Amino acid sequence: MSTALITHADCLGHVNPPGHPERRERLEAVNAALEAEEFAYLVRVEAPLATDAHLRRAHPADHLATLEARAPRQGYAPIDGDTFLMPGTLTAARRAAGAVVLAVDMVMRREVRNAFCAVRPPGHHAESATAMGFCFFGNVVVGARHALEAHGMERVAIVDFDVHHGNGTQDLVWDDARVLFASTHQMPLYPGTGASDERGAHGQIVNVPLPAGASGGVFRAGFLGRVLPEVEAFAPQMILISAGFDAHARDPLANLNLTEADFAWATAQLCALADRLCDGRIVSTLEGGYDLSALASSAAAHVRVLMERGHG
Ligand SMILES: [Zn+2]
DSSP states (O other), X not given: OOXXXXXXXXXXXXXXXXXXXXXXXXXXXHHHHTTSGGGTTSEEEEOOOOOHHHHHTTSOHHHHHHHHHHOXXXXXXXXXXXXXXXXXXXHHHHHHHHHHHHHHHHHHTTSOSEXXXXXXXXXXXXXXXXXXXXXXXXXXXXXXXXXXXXXXXXXXXXXXXXXXXXXXXXXXXXXXXXXXXXXXXXXXXXTOOOOTTOOOTTSOEEEEEEOTTOBHHHHHHHIIIIIHHHHHHXXXXXXXXXXXXXXXXXXXXXXXXXXXXXXXXXXXXXXXXXXXXXXXXXXXXXXXXXXXXXXXXXXXXXXXXXXXXXXX
């Protein structure tokens, strides 16, 4: 058993306007870091395109139709102040969601023990019918619903350590008792949601807001005190991770002070939990992270732990 790395060159074809933080160089930096010798044993797979049927498990048909209708043949079509449709955007977004679908399939077929999807655009801000915050489709929720509906799972957990609250994921799973969503994030910060009293229709949403300036100790305390016990009590059959690395101290979009060691620690904690609960099944997908070198080294630290544990 091993670890899959799923990506696609089309994810570089979503080219935001100059100066935009969610730029193709992010994925190039992650891919370059994962070319190092120590990652030679990753099972490297190209991401397929998510189908309409995959995406419809998270979004209504009119969300897909609206995006297709607004996608320009050239230039930019702004959706909001920081989310732009370009000619390559929807193909990239379908690769990003399709990567998570394939990762679920590979883990369920026991071809690998766990998987990391190196993709963009990210997904956790995309609400049911609203693209926002650089996101178009709820990639991680598309994967979670695939595990539930194509593989007959009954309970899955999504853990999101991106520095921003995953309002989109929360919106998409609010009523879904089969999905636990646990998030650590800086608050107050974009998008403004994620207070600890937002619990979902079935008490299955766990928000752990962290104050600006918090360092690894505060993050780890929240993880140990809230996230891990709630995941354990839920007894998921798979753990999906929204792996954003913008809580890193060097990230320009936020004010937490995590390091590579904190991301590795969180990954190891989730792997240990998955080993106990669900045969090690973990599917992780890239969300944010906007300092190129911090993003690359943090993603490498994350994947290093997945690989070490994937051989367990
Ligand atoms: Zn973020």
